[in-house]
Amino acid sequence: MPKYSIFVNGKTKTVEVENGTPLLWVLRDNLNLIGTKFGCGIGICGSCTVLIDGKAEKSCSVSIESVEGKSITTIEGLAENRNNPLLKAWIEVEVSQCGYCQPGQILAAAALLNENPNPSDKEIEEAMNEVLCRCGTYNRIKKAIKKVVAEK
Numbered sequence: 338m339p340k341y342s343i344f345v346n347g348k349t350k351t352v353e354v355e356n357g358t359p360l361l362w363v364l365r366d367n368l369n370l371i372g373t374k375f376g377c378g379i380g381i382c383g384s385c386t387v388l389i390d391g392k393a394e395k396s397c398s399v400s401i402e403s404v405e406g407k408s409i410t411t412i413e414g415l416a417e418n419r420n421n422p423l424l425k426a427w428i429e430v431e432v433s434q435c436g437y438c439q440p441g442q443i444l445a446a447a448a449l450l451n452e453n454p455n456p457s458d459k460e461i462e463e464a465m466n467e468v469l470c471r472c473g474t475y476n477r478i479k480k481a482i483k484k485v486v487a488e489k
């Protein structure tokens with residue numbers, strides 16, 4: 338099997354996987370980064386969302402070879418900084434219910450704020466619609482994002 342070098346959470350990792358393997362499987366099965374969740378596997382639910390070069394991407398839908406040389410951040414990388422304002426706001430607002438979708442939600446929120454530091458309610462709704470929450474935590478997600486924006 339071919340070897341690939343990828344840059345995940347600030348470190349270079351080498352993995353040996355089949356060409357075309359989705360990044361999601363590499364993160365979970367090869368690197369044990371199981372904070373990235375498997376939901377639909379076909380690019381619809383967003384639970385597998387990670388940051389690739391600062392943008393939100395569904396890791397089930399990008400192949401290992403397409404991310405070589407790019408910077409990948411998973412929830413484990415974001416959570417290394419316990420003072421991360423998104424994490425703090427998520428805890429203070431008590432966003433999570435079952436929690437399954439929340440790593441993807443937090444990374445989608447991080448990507449939104451990377452691109453747009455002061456999003457409107459509509460822009461927050463549009464960006465966050467990419468990650469489905471079966472527990473219906475959208476109002477608390479919006480509240481947490483607005484808290485981060487207000488406290489900057």
Ligand code: FES
Nearest residue numbers: 376377378383397
């Ligand atoms: S598991 Fe990737 S979008 Fe659902």
Ligand code: FES
Nearest residue numbers: 436438470471472
């Ligand atoms: S918190 Fe349960 S799916 Fe979102």
